[in-house]
Structure formats: structure tokens, C-alpha cells
Amino acid sequence: MVDSRGRTQRVTIADIASRAGVTSSAVSLAVNGKPGVSDATRDRVLQIARELAWRPNHAARTLRGVSTHAVGLALTRPERVIEQEAFFARFITGAQAALSRQHFSLQLQMAPDLASESTIHAEWVAANSVDGIIVLDPRSHDPRVEQLERLGHPAVIVGGEWNSATIASIRPDDAEFMRTILRHLTSLGHRRIGYVTGEQSFLHIRTRIDAFNGFMVDAGVWGAVLAGNFTPERAVDATDRLMASPSRPTAVVYDSELMAIAGMGALSTAGLGVPSDVSVVSWEDSLVCQVLRPSLTTLDRDAVSLGKRSAAALLSLIGGEPVDQPTTTASVIHRDSTAAVSDAP
Amino acid sequence: MVDSRGRTQRVTIADIASRAGVTSSAVSLAVNGKPGVSDATRDRVLQIARELAWRPNHAARTLRGVSTHAVGLALTRPERVIEQEAFFARFITGAQAALSRQHFSLQLQMAPDLASESTIHAEWVAANSVDGIIVLDPRSHDPRVEQLERLGHPAVIVGGEWNSATIASIRPDDAEFMRTILRHLTSLGHRRIGYVTGEQSFLHIRTRIDAFNGFMVDAGVWGAVLAGNFTPERAVDATDRLMASPSRPTAVVYDSELMAIAGMGALSTAGLGVPSDVSVVSWEDSLVCQVLRPSLTTLDRDAVSLGKRSAAALLSLIGGEPVDQPTTTASVIHRDSTAAVSDAP
DNA sequence: CTGAAAGCGCTTACAG
DNA sequence: CTGAAAGCGCTTACAG
Numbered sequence: 001m002v003d004s005r006g007r008t009q010r011v012t013i014a015d016i017a018s019r020a021g022v023t024s025s026a027v028s029l030a031v032n033g034k035p036g037v038s039d040a041t042r043d044r045v046l047q048i049a050r051e052l053a054w055r056p057n058h059a060a061r062t063l064r065g066v067s068t069h070a071v072g073l074a075l076t077r078p079e080r081v082i083e084q085e086a087f088f089a090r091f092i093t094g095a096q097a098a099l100s101r102q103h104f105s106l107q108l109q110m111a112p113d114l115a116s117e118s119t120i121h122a123e124w125v126a127a128n129s130v131d132g133i134i135v136l137d138p139r140s141h142d143p144r145v146e147q148l149e150r151l152g153h154p155a156v157i158v159g160g161e162w163n164s165a166t167i168a169s170i171r172p173d174d175a176e177f178m179r180t181i182l183r184h185l186t187s188l189g190h191r192r193i194g195y196v197t198g199e200q201s202f203l204h205i206r207t208r209i210d211a212f213n214g215f216m217v218d219a220g221v222w223g224a225v226l227a228g229n230f231t232p233e234r235a236v237d238a239t240d241r242l243m244a245s246p247s248r249p250t251a252v253v254y255d256s257e258l259m260a261i262a263g264m265g266a267l268s269t270a271g272l273g274v275p276s277d278v279s280v281v282s283w284e285d286s287l288v289c290q291v292l293r294p295s296l297t298t299l300d301r302d303a304v305s306l307g308k309r310s311a312a313a314l315l316s317l318i319g320g321e322p323v324d325q326p327t328t329t330a331s332v333i334h335r336d337s338t339a340a341v342s343d344a345p
Numbered sequence: 346m347v348d349s350r351g352r353t354q355r356v357t358i359a360d361i362a363s364r365a366g367v368t369s370s371a372v373s374l375a376v377n378g379k380p381g382v383s384d385a386t387r388d389r390v391l392q393i394a395r396e397l398a399w400r401p402n403h404a405a406r407t408l409r410g411v412s413t414h415a416v417g418l419a420l421t422r423p424e425r426v427i428e429q430e431a432f433f434a435r436f437i438t439g440a441q442a443a444l445s446r447q448h449f450s451l452q453l454q455m456a457p458d459l460a461s462e463s464t465i466h467a468e469w470v471a472a473n474s475v476d477g478i479i480v481l482d483p484r485s486h487d488p489r490v491e492q493l494e495r496l497g498h499p500a501v502i503v504g505g506e507w508n509s510a511t512i513a514s515i516r517p518d519d520a521e522f523m524r525t526i527l528r529h530l531t532s533l534g535h536r537r538i539g540y541v542t543g544e545q546s547f548l549h550i551r552t553r554i555d556a557f558n559g560f561m562v563d564a565g566v567w568g569a570v571l572a573g574n575f576t577p578e579r580a581v582d583a584t585d586r587l588m589a590s591p592s593r594p595t596a597v598v599y600d601s602e603l604m605a606i607a608g609m610g611a612l613s614t615a616g617l618g619v620p621s622d623v624s625v626v627s628w629e630d631s632l633v634c635q636v637l638r639p640s641l642t643t644l645d646r647d648a649v650s651l652g653k654r655s656a657a658a659l660l661s662l663i664g665g666e667p668v669d670q671p672t673t674t675a676s677v678i679h680r681d682s683t684a685a686v687s688d689a690p
Numbered sequence: 691c692t693g694a695a696a697g698c699g700c701t702t703a704c705a706g
Numbered sequence: 707c708t709g710a711a712a713g714c715g716c717t718t719a720c721a722g
Contacts, residue, residue, distance in 0.1 A: 010471060012699055023709050028701055038707060055464075055471035060699035062404035063714045089434040096455040108453035110441040119400075126355060126400035127715090232636045262636040269638075288633060291577045291607040293614075357715055368693050373717055383691060405715035408698045472699090693722080698715105706709080 011054045019048050031056070062129055071099055071314055072107045072130035074120040076137075086257070086286065087303045088136075091158075094307025095134065102315055104131070118144050125153045132314040134158065137202050154317040158310050159204040168323040170310045174204045175211035177299055177330045181253055181281055182215045184297075184332040189341035190251040190279065192222045194242040196263060198230045198255035205255065208283075212253075222247055228255065232262030239266040243278075250341045251279040257286050260296055264337070275339035285333060294336035301330045356399045364393050376401070407474055416444055416659055417452045417475035419465040421482075431602070431631060432648045433481075436503075439652025440479065447660055449476070463489050470498045477659040479503065482547050499662040503655050504549040513668040515655045519549045520556035522644055522675045526598055526626055527560045529642075529677040534686035535596040535624065537567045539587040541608060543575045543600035550600065553628075557598075567592055573600065577607030584611040588623075595686045596624040602631050605641055609682070620684035630678060639681035646675045 013027040020027065022041060029036040030045035031054075037045070062068055073095070075088065096106050107130055111117040121144065124130045132154040135144055145162055148155040152166050160169040185193055195212050198205050209225055216223035224245070226238035235254060239262075242249050254260035260282035264274055272278050274294055282289055282298045289296035309328075316323045358372040365372065367386060374381040375390035376399075382390070407413050418440070420433065441451050452475055456462040466489060469475045477499040480489055490507055493500040497511050505514040530538055540557050543550050554570055561568035569590070571583035580599060584607075587594050599605035605627035609619050617623050619639055627634055627643045634641035654673075661668045 010473075010699085014699080024700080025702080025710080026708065029708095032701085034701095036707070041707085053467070055468045057408070057699050058468060058472040059404040059407035059474060060472075060714090061701080063402070063408055063699080063716090064701050065714065066701070086431060086434065089431065092455070100455065100457060105454055109450050110437075110445065112445060122398070123400045123403060127402045127404050128355075129403060232632055236636075258632060258636070261633060265636045265638045265640075287577055287603060288606060291581075291603070291610045292637075293610045295610075355715085359715080369716080370694080370718080371692065374692095377717085379717095381691070386691085402715050405698090406717080408700090408715080409717050410698065411717070691722105693720105695720085696718090698717090700714090702712090704709105704711085706707105 011052045016048050020045050067131055068129055070105045070107050070130045071132050072124050073134045074109045074111050074117045076111045076114055076117050090303035091307040094304035095311040098308040098311035118147050125151045132318045134310055156310050156314040168313050168317055170313055172328050174207040178208045178211035179215055185251045192247055192249045194249035194252040195225045196228045196235055196238040196254050200227050230256055235259035235262040236266040239263040243270055253281045255283045257282045257284050257289055274337050279338035297335045297338040298333050299330050300333045356397045361393050365390050412476055413474055415450045415452050415475045416477050417469050418479045419454045419456050419462040421456045421459055421462050435648035436652040439649035440656040443653040443656035463492050470496045477663045479655055501655050501659040513658050513662055515658055517673050519552040523553045523556035524560055530596045537592055537594045539594035539597040540570045541573045541580055541583040541599050545572055575601055580604035580607040581611040584608040588615050598626045600628050602627045602629050602634055619682050624683035642680045642683040643678050644675050645678045
């Protein structure tokens with residue numbers, strides 16, 4: 001609406017009501033599809049609402065305590081860790097897909113650190129502006145989770161291990177996934193395996209490390225874990241160090257695609273062929289892994305489906321339904337970067 | 346706060362007021378750092394607010410017409426176009442960096458299509474829930490832009506060409522950037538150049554195509570444009586077709602990193618070496634381009650800085666300041682995927 | 691410096 | 707089926 005001075009005015013249900021000759025209560029019932037108004041009135045109101053290009057004011061609805069049909073995700077992402085961007089973009093693509101099917105929207109907000117993330121959560125809960133919250137990359141004794149538990153607001157912890165009336169965890173079986181990768185490699189004859197990790201403060205990375213070490217012991221295979229942090233620089237350093245070892249590994253597992261690509265670069269610089277000298281596995285799959293030459297053997301887990309499952313669990317929690325916890329499986333996509341170990345070095 | 350039945354109650358300024366023995370008006374002034382209350386009162390109020398873990402209710406503030414210090418970005422992203430994910434994650438990383446410096450937050454919302462994007466914009470404006478809006482991937486005669494112009498809400502169009510009192514465009518000089526790439530290639534002796542494009546309905550892609558064709562004519566060089574859509578499949582097909590040409594190009598430009606990587610795969614499959622037989626340039630730079638072997642020659646434009654500039658422009662617009670339109674430059678990062686053309690084919 | 695009141699746009703009991 | 711009123715939590719004139 002434009003007033004006499006040409007300024008844009010907000011269109012409210014009161015405007016519609018006065019044009020339609022009814023009260024704003026009737027308009028509210030009409031536009032929300034609730035019973036209590038005659039069909040004739042409803043049609044007239046909807047027609048006028050359309051003419052005036054009326055839009056519901058979310059703030060007013062929220063204040064009134066109505067469900068917002070929104071889910072919140074606050075994200076702490078240090079700018080330097082570019083690898084996580086791919087994960088994060090794919091994750092929210094999946095989450096969005098699951099949410100939009102039930103007409104929920106995804107509210108995303110960036111935070112500089114974990115404490116700010118908690119502040120954002122608290123404000124969302126105080127303002128009733130999201131029906132549920134998704135938490136990524138939980139730490140052990142995560143303050144965000146403790147606060148959400150206290151607030152009693154529905155939340156899903158991706159990669160966590162908390163479960164209560166209001167909190168559910170989506171926990172990919174990282175230990176089993178690691179063993180799946182290692183079985184793939186040992187079945188190809190590899191007996192010396194390196195593992196270059198992501199950020200070790202993440203719970204799921206520690207789970208993978210434990211599983212790696214356990215497998216090495218049980219299978220009597222030589223293994224080495226080098227701590228990375230998702231950056232290519234660290235991946236290159238770790239790869240060089242592994243290759244300098246007197247018992248040089250014939251296969252290396254990387255926690256991310258970017259680290260795996262960087263590692264392959266380091267191997268190529270060192271004059272080592274993939275897979276002729278060293279086999280390479282990336283934990284995370286993506287289109288780049290597929291189109292690369294040599295194409296990368298990966299675990300067929302992708303962030304898109306993780307996002308879908310997390311959102312679906314949160315919607316169950318919000319709806320008061322039991323959370324479906326499907327056991328997740330993952331298999332190795334055998335591409336060109338892994339091959340049978342060549343004869344004695 | 347927990348009531349007698351153990352349920353969590355929302356803490357409001359009224360709760361603080363009653364504990365502090367003042368009115369809610371005084372609390373409002375105190376927590377917002379406005380004059381009108383004594384220092385003693387302010388301290389007492391802030392102390393109590395902290396004790397009760399009070400959080401401002403955004404919906405109430407918004408409804409009251411107060412600036413939300415938020416910027417909105419509604420995003421239409423077909424799930425299939427994975428390439429755009431990298432762009433988009435980097436873009437919002439940059440935007441977020443610029444915004445948080447001025448304590449603005451970024452509201453992100455996914456939309457299934459352009460019409461829904463417009464609906465979201467309209468609701469944001471109606472509800473006063475963002476101070477400004479960022480629009481990505483404008484089309485010619487873009488309905489989103491026309492609506493924002495009508496609504497008179499501050500907006501920045503990334504890659505657009507609209508400019509008015511409330512709308513600014515961040516327009517990288519795609520034509521000049523294309524010429525920069527082509528000058529790099531011709532200086533290396535290339536006289537037959539292929540170009541595999543992204544989605545042609547995007548304005549900036551069409552600008553690049555025009556510049557490519559113009560350069561070919563002016564320089565008397567043989568050029569071929571093949572329409573892609575950012576997918577690796579189309580990039581592979583286009584590359585194969587270029588290589589089958591009787592006047593096979595010695596260099597190919599790709600509109601994205603993913604397409605360039607896919608193209609290099611196709612070249613390798615065809616038994617062609619990079620850069621020995623064919624030089625390859627990617628329009629967009631990233632860490633993957635850098636760690637890849639051979640590393641990819643790229644235009645040193647990255648989505649992070651584009652996000653920063655877009656957000657900065659929007660903040661200027663919101664603040665009523667003139668929008669700073671720095672002329673953007675870009676240069677070619679010469680890596681291993683381009684080299685001087687080898688002697689006669 | 692402080693208090694009482696109005697109102698942002700909407701929904702929801704409660705009467706008629 | 708419709709109308710009048712209260713109230714969500716907050717801010718901002720306006721009085722004292």
C-alpha cells in the first residue's frame with residue numbers, strides 16, 4: 001500500500017478487515033484456513049488479501065506463540081577450514097530437502113565461536129523463533145548441548161551421543177565405517193597403513209582413531225596415525241612424513257576429500273604413483289572425487305544424506321514422535337586410487 | 346525461570362523490573378544502554394538480567410520496528426548443481442565476515458524456486474525482519490529485482506546491473522576478466538581456444554560469452570563456445586566434442602573448477618596431456634585447484650571476497666551512505682595446467 | 691531520573 | 707457465524 005505521500009505502508013489484517021467490512025479476527029481465521037467464517041466471507045477476504053499483496057508478519061505471529069515452522073542451525077566456522085565448507089553446503093542442502101517437504105524453513109546463522117553459538121540458541125528459544133535446533137561438530141562435554149538440555153528445547157546433535165526426551169543424536173557408526181575402509185585395504189593385501197586425521201577435538205574423529213588403532217592391533221597390521229586439522233598443508237606434511245618412514249605405508253586414509261587430494265599431490269611430488277606405489281582412500285565422497293584422475297576411492301557417505309537424516313530426526317522430535325534411528329551402513333566405492341599391493345617393496 | 350510445576354518460563358523485562366523494583370521502561374533503557382536511568386539502577390538491572398539469563402525477544406523488538414541488524418539471503422539452489430555449493434559456501438563465508446564486523450547477522454533461507462524467493466523477500470519486508478537483502482544469480486528482467494525495487498527495500502544484486510536509491514549492484518567486470526584469461530592464453534601462443542560455459546541464463550555468463558566472441562574476432566583467433574550447465578557430465582561431453590574437432594583447440598577455458606577438473610579427466614581419458622597437449626584454465630579459484638596435480642591455472646577471483654564486497658555494499662546502502670563501487674581487477678594465477686603451445690599440431 | 695500508557699500485527703478465548 | 711477485547715514482549719513518546 002502506498003500512502004498519500006507515496007511512501008510504502010505495511011499492509012495489515014486491519015487493512016483487509018476494513019475493506020472487507022469485517023473485523024480483523026475474521027480475517028485472521030480466513031487467511032489461516034480455520035473454521036468460524038462463512039465461505040463467502042473467506043473468499044472475499046482472501047481476494048482482498050491478494051489484491052493488497054498482504055503478507056503475514058512473522059514477528060507478530062511468533063510473539064503470539066504460534067509455531068514458526070522453522071529449524072535453526074548456528075554455525076561456527078573458522079574461515080581457514082575450507083574443507084568444512086563443502087561438508088556444510090552439502091549438509092544444509094540435505095537438511096533443507098527434508099525440511100521443505102514438511103514446509104519447514106531452515107534458519108542459518110553464523111557465529112564466531114562456540115559461546116556465541118550458545119547465545120544464539122538461547123535467543124532463539126527465548127523468542128520462540130525456531131521449533132528445533134541442529135548442532136554440528138559436538139565436543140566432549142559440549143556447553144551447547146548442556147544448555148539445550150537445560151532449556152528443554154528440541155535439538156539434534158549430529159555426531160553426538162546424547163539422547164533424552166528433547167535431544168536426539170544422529171551418530172554415524174564411525175568405528176564400523178573405519179573398519180570397513182581398513183577391511184577394503186587389507187583385502188587388497190595392504191599391511192602398512194597410514195591415517196591422516198581431521199580435527200582431533202571432534203568426537204567422531206576420535207572414534208575413528210580408536211577404531212583404527214584397534215583394528216591394527218587385532219589384525220596384526222602396522223598402522224600410523226598422524227594428526228591433521230583438515231588443512232591441505234598438514235595433509236601434505238603428514239604424507240611426506242609417512243613416506244619417509246622406514247616402514248613406508250602402502251596405503252593412506254584421509255579424513256576428507258581435500259586432504260586426500262593434497263596427499264595425492266604430495267605423493268606425486270615424491271615420485272610415488274597412485275595406486276601403483278600407494279593406495280589412497282578419502283572418507284568423504286563428492287563429485288570431485290569421481291571426476292578426478294585417478295578417481296578417488298571413498299566411503300560412500302555423503303553430507304547430503306546426513307543432513308536429510310538429521311532434519312528428519314528433528315522433525316520427529318518436534319512432532320513428539322519417536323525418533324527413528326536407522327542403523328547406518330556405508331560401503332567403500334572402489335575407484336582408481338586403490339589397488340592390490342604390489343610385491344615386496 | 347522455572348515455575349511451580351517445573352516448566353521453563355520465559356524471562357521477560359517485566360520479571361527483571363519486578364525484581365529490581367523499577368518499571369519495565371527503565372529495564373528497557375538500561376539493557377539497551379540508553380540514557381534515562383541512573384548508573385546504580387542500570388547496574389542493578391543488568392546484574393539481575395544476567396542472573397535470570399534474560400535474552401531479548403527478537404520478535405517483540407522487530408514488531409516494535411527496531412532495526413534487526415540482520416541481512417537476508419534467500420537462495421534457490423537446485424540440488425543437482427553441486428558446483429554452486431562451493432561458490433555459495435564461500436560467498437556466505439565472505440558475507441558473514443563483513444557483516445559480523447558491524448554486528449549484523451546473516452539470515453539464510455532456502456527456496457525451491459525464484460517465485461518462492463520473491464515471497465520470502467516480501468515477507469521479510471512486511472515483517473521488517475531484515476534490514477537489507479542480497480540477491481544472487483540475477484536473470485534478465487528478474488522478477489525478484491523488480492519486486493524489491495517496488496518495495497523500496499535496500500538490496501544488493503550480485504552480478505546485476507540495476508542501480509537506484511535503494512538498490513546497488515556488485516558487478517564484477519566479467520568481460521574484462523574473460524579478456525584477461527584470453528590474453529594469458531594468446532601470450533602463450535594459443536590460437537585455437539575452447540570455452541565451456543556455465544548456466545547460460547545467468548547474466549554474467551552471457552557477458553563472458555560475448556567477451557569471448559568479441560576477443561576472437563578482434564584477435565583473429567579461432568574460438569568455440571560450448572554451452573554447459575556447471576555439471577561435470579556436460580563438461581566432459583563438451584570437452585570430447587572440442588577434441589574431436591578438425592581444428593582441435595590447444596586451450597580450454599571452463600566456467601568453474603568442477604567443470605575444469607572433469608574436463609581434465611576427459612582429456613586424460615582421450616590420451617591428451619595437460620598442459621603438453623591442451624592448456625586448461627578455470628574461472629574460479631579454490632584450494633582444490635591449488636593442491637591438484639597438475640595444479641590448475643585460474644582467475645584469482647574467489648567467492649569469499651565477492652561475498653565480502655556484496656555485504657559491505659549492502660551495509661552502506663542500509664546506512665544511507667554512498668555505495669563504494671571499487672573497480673575490481675583480476676589476474677590469472679599461472680599454475681601447471683597452462684603452458685606455451687607446442688609446435689604445429 | 692522514573693512511571694504509566696500506548697501500540698507494533700497478530701491470534702485466541704469469550705460473548706453475542 | 708461474527709465482534710470486541712486481551713495480550714504476546716518490547717520500545718518510545720509523554721508526563722511527572
